[in-house]
Amino acid sequence: MKIDIILSGVGGQGILSIATIIGEAVLSEGLQMKQSEVHGMSQRGGDVQSNLRISDKAIYSDLIPQGQCDLILSLEPMEALRYLPYLKKDGWLVTSSVPFVNIPSYPEAEALQAALDAVPNKVVLDVEAIAKDCGSARSANMVLLGAATPFLHLSYESIEEGIRAIFARKGQDIVDKNIAALRAGKAVAEQR
Amino acid sequence: MKALLLLGDEAIAQAALDAGLSGVYAYPGTPSTEITEYIQHSPYSKQENIQCRWATNEKTAMEAAMGMSFAGKRSLVCMKHVGVNVAADPLMNSSISGIVGGLVFVAADDPSMHSSQNEQDSRFYGNFAMIPILEPSNQQEAYDMVYAGFELSERIGYPVMLRITTRLAHSRAGVVRKAQLPQNELHFSEDPKQFVLLPVNARQRYKQLLAAQNDMQASSMNSDFNPYYDAADKSKGIIACGIAYNYLMENFPQGCPWPVLKIGQYPLPEARIRQMLKECKELIVIEEGAPVVENAIKGLCYEEGKIQGRCSGLLPRDGELNPDIVAEAFGLDHQSAYARPQVVMPRPPALCQGCGHRDMYEALTEVVRSLGDEARVFGDIGCYTLGYLPPFRVLNSALDMGASITMAKGAADAGLKYPVAVIGDSTFTHSGMTSLLDAVNANAPITVIISDNETTGMTGGQDSAGTGKIEAICLGLGVDPAHLKVLVPLKKNHEEMVNIIRQEINYPGLSVIIPRRECIQTAARRKKMQAKENQA
Numbered sequence: 001m002k003i004d005i006i007l008s009g010v011g012g013q014g015i016l017s018i019a020t021i022i023g024e025a026v027l028s029e030g031l032q033m034k035q036s037e038v039h040g041m042s043q044r045g046g047d048v049q050s051n052l053r054i055s056d057k058a059i060y061s062d063l064i065p066q067g068q069c070d071l072i073l074s075l076e077p078m079e080a081l082r083y084l085p086y087l088k089k090d091g092w093l094v095t096s097s098v099p100f101v102n103i104p105s106y107p108e109a110e111a112l113q114a115a116l117d118a119v120p121n122k123v124v125l126d127v128e129a130i131a132k133d134c135g136s137a138r139s140a141n142m143v144l145l146g147a148a149t150p151f152l153h154l155s156y157e158s159i160e161e162g163i164r165a166i167f168a169r170k171g172q173d174i175v176d177k178n179i180a181a182l183r184a185g186k187a188v189a190e191q192r
Numbered sequence: 193m194k195a196l197l198l199l200g201d202e203a204i205a206q207a208a209l210d211a212g213l214s215g216v217y218a219y220p221g222t223p224s225t226e227i228t229e230y231i232q233h234s235p236y237s238k239q240e241n242i243q244c245r246w247a248t249n250e251k252t253a254m255e256a257a258m259g260m261s262f263a264g265k266r267s268l269v270c271m272k273h274v275g276v277n278v279a280a281d282p283l284m285n286s287s288i289s290g291i292v293g294g295l296v297f298v299a300a301d302d303p304s305m306h307s308s309q310n311e312q313d314s315r316f317y318g319n320f321a322m323i324p325i326l327e328p329s330n331q332q333e334a335y336d337m338v339y340a341g342f343e344l345s346e347r348i349g350y351p352v353m354l355r356i357t358t359r360l361a362h363s364r365a366g367v368v369r370k371a372q373l374p375q376n377e378l379h380f381s382e383d384p385k386q387f388v389l390l391p392v393n394a395r396q397r398y399k400q401l402l403a404a405q406n407d408m409q410a411s412s413m414n415s416d417f418n419p420y421y422d423a424a425d426k427s428k429g430i431i432a433c434g435i436a437y438n439y440l441m442e443n444f445p446q447g448c449p450w451p452v453l454k455i456g457q458y459p460l461p462e463a464r465i466r467q468m469l470k471e472c473k474e475l476i477v478i479e480e481g482a483p484v485v486e487n488a489i490k491g492l493c494y495e496e497g498k499i500q501g502r503c504s505g506l507l508p509r510d511g512e513l514n515p516d517i518v519a520e521a522f523g524l525d526h527q528s529a530y531a532r533p534q535v536v537m538p539r540p541p542a543l544c545q546g547c548g549h550r551d552m553y554e555a556l557t558e559v560v561r562s563l564g565d566e567a568r569v570f571g572d573i574g575c576y577t578l579g580y581l582p583p584f585r586v587l588n589s590a591l592d593m594g595a596s597i598t599m600a601k602g603a604a605d606a607g608l609k610y611p612v613a614v615i616g617d618s619t620f621t622h623s624g625m626t627s628l629l630d631a632v633n634a635n636a637p638i639t640v641i642i643s644d645n646e647t648t649g650m651t652g653g654q655d656s657a658g659t660g661k662i663e664a665i666c667l668g669l670g671v672d673p674a675h676l677k678v679l680v681p682l683k684k685n686h687e688e689m690v691n692i693i694r695q696e697i698n699y700p701g702l703s704v705i706i707p708r709r710e711c712i713q714t715a716a717r718r719k720k721m722q723a724k725e726n727q728a
Contacts, residue, residue, distance in 0.1 A: 039225075060437075081536050
C-alpha cells in the first residue's frame with residue numbers, strides 16, 4: 001500500500017489541520033508516513049503546499065516525484081491546478097470550487113473552469129457552502145477531507161477517530177460539528 | 193516505545209532533552225525556529241529548569257552556550273544558515289578552546305531560499321572550524337545524531353555541528369525515543385588555560401585541534417552514520433550525503449545497482465573513499481547545497497570526468513534537490529502526465545491585512561514618492577521586507593540583519609540626500625543597535641524607522657528582546673530626544689504619520705521614528721488565550 005498526496009491552498013486556509021488528522025489515522029493503522037510542510041515567509045498569503053506520503057514500506061524522499069501523486073487535495077481551485085505536473089495519469093483531484101482572490105492577475109472564472117474541466121478525475125465542491133449548510137461554517141477543511149476519504153485507502157472510521165483525537169480537548173460540540181462536515185463532504189464525493 | 197510523529201526540528205529538540213540538555217540558545221530563523229519552541233513548550237523543560245529563553249542574536253546565543261559548556265553542562269545552539277555568519281566569531285574560536293560540557297551546534301540551511309537571502313552551505317563552516325559535522329537523512333536519524341552528538345562532543349572535546357536543511361526541518365515522520373539521561377553536574381576544565389585564548393595559549397590549543405583531526409577521522413571511518421552498501425557493478429560508485437540519499441533511493445526502490453556510500457558524519461571517511469576511487473570507474477556525488485564533498489574528493493584524486501556531481505554539471509549547481517533532478521542525472525524517465533495550466537498565476541506572500549507595517553508603508557510610500565530620485569529606502573530582514581513587492585514597491589535593499597541603518601549611513605556619506613532605513617524591533621536589537629551608534633556618532637542625515645510590532649513576526653511570533661525598551665535604547669545610544677518620534681500605525685493616523693515622516697526626512701540630521709502596534713497575529717493569539725483563561 002502506497003499513497004502520495006499533495007495538499008494545497010493559500011497560506012492561512014488551514015491545509016495543515018487536514019494533514020494532522022490524516023497523520024493521526026495513518027499512525028493508528030500502523031503505516032509509515034512522511035509529511036513535508038511550508039513554514040516561514042513563504043506562508044504569508046502566498047501559495048502553500050504539503051507533500052504527504054503514506055506507505056506500508058520504508059519511504060525515502062520527503063518530496064513526491066513528478067507524475068507520481070495519487071491525490072491532489074486543495075482548498076483553492078487555482079492552487080489545485082498548480083500541482084498538476086505531479087498528478088498520476090489516473091490520479092484524482094479533489095478541490096474547493098471557491099476562488100481565493102488576493103492577486104490582481106487571478107484568472108477569469110471561465111478560463112479557470114476550462115482548466116478544471118480538462119482534468120478527467122475530479123471532485124469539485126463548494127466546501128464553504130456545504131459546511132454552512134450542516135451548521136459548521138468553520139469546518140470547510142473537514143468537508144474537503146470528507147470528499148477525499150474514498151481515495152485515501154484508509155478506513156473511514158480511522159479518519160473519524162483522528163478527528164475525535166485531535167479535537168477532543170476543544171469539547172464534544174466541536175468534535176460533532178467537524179464529523180458532520182466530514183460526512184457531508186464524503187456524501188458529495190460518493191454521489192459523483 | 194510508540195513512535196512520535198515529529199518535525200525534523202522537533203526530533204532534534206526531543207533528542208537534546210533526552211540526552212540531558214541543560215540549555216538551548218537560539219535566535220529565531222526559518223527553518224530552525226521550531227527546535228527552541230518545542231523545548232520551550234515541553235513540560236519536561238519547566239520541570240527540569242532547562243534554559244530556553246530566546247537570545248538577542250546568534251552570536252550571543254553561541255557565547256552563552258559556551259559559558260554553559262565551560263561549566264560542564266550540555267547545551268544546544270540553533271540557528272539558520274545566515275545566522276552562522278553572525279555566530280562565526282565564537283564558533284571559530286570554540287574549536288580552538290574546545291568544550292567541557294557537550295555542545296551541539298545546529299545549522300539549518302535553506303537550499304532554494306524558501307525563506308532566506310542566500311543558500312550558503314554550513315558544511316563550509318564546520319570544515320573551516322575543523323569540527324565533526326553530522327548530517328541526517330531523516331527525522332529518526334536527526335534524533336539519533338543529536339543524542340550521539342553530545343556524547344561525541346564530550347569524547348573528543350569539541351563542539352559538533354548538526355547540519356540540516358529546510359526539507360528535513362519541516363517534514364514530519366515517526367521517531368522512536370531513547371532512554372532519558374540526567375543532566376551533567378557542574379564541573380570545570382582541569383586546564384586553566386583552555387578558555388583563555390591569549391596567543392600563547394591559542395597556539396597550543398590549535399596544535400591540539402590539528403592533532404585531534406586523527407580522532408575525528410577515525411570516528412568517521414567507524415561511524416554507523418557512514419554506511420557502505422557494496423554492489424557488483426562498479427561502473428559507477430555513488431556518494432550520497434544526508435537527505436540526498438533519499439532522492440537516490442526513491443529512484444531505485446529495489447536497491448541501487450552500484451555501490452553506495454551514505455555520508456552522515458564528517459570529516460569524510462577518506463580510506464573508504466580512496467577504496468571506491470580505486471574500484472569504481474566514476475564517482476557520482478549527490479549532496480544538498482554546495483559541491484563541498486565533490487570538490488573535497490577531487491582533492492583526493494583528480495582525474496578529468498571521474499568525479500561527477502553539482503560542480504561537473506551532472507546535477508544543478510544551485511537550488512534544492514528533489515527526486516526528479518536525481519532521476520534525470522541517472523537518465524531515468526520522470527515524465528508528467530499533465531502540464532501546469534497557463535491560468536495558474538504566481539501567488540507571492542504578502543503582509544497580513546490589518547498589519548501595522550502596512551500603515552507605516554502607506555505613509556512612507558507617499559512621502560518617498562513625492563521626493564523623487566533623491567530618496568532611497570534601505571530595508572532589512574523581516575515581514576516588512578515585503579515592502580519591496582506591490583502594492584508598495586518602496587524598498588531598495590535588504591542585505592542582512594541590521595544593514596538597513598548602516599547602508600543608509602554609507603549612502604548618506606556618499607551624498608544621497610534622503611536615505612531612509614526601515615528595520616523591525618527584533619532585527620534592531622539583533623544587529624541594528626551598533627549600526628545606530630555609528631549613525632549617531634556621525635550625526636548622519638538619515639531617518640531610521642523602527643517598525644515595532646513587539647514580536648519576532650516572520651518566524652511566527654517569538655518574544656522580541658527589545659520589547660518595551662526601544663526608546664530607552666535609542667536615547668542611550670545618543671539619539672536626540674527632539675528627533676525620536678513614536679507613532680501608532682493606523683489608517684486614522686495616516687495624515688499625522690505622513691507629516692512626521694516628511695518632517696524628519698527633511699531634518700538634516702539623524703531621526704528615529706518608531707511606529708508601534710502589536711503584530712495582529714500575536715494579538716489574536718493573546719486574546720484567544722486570555723478568553724480561555726477567563727473561562728477557566
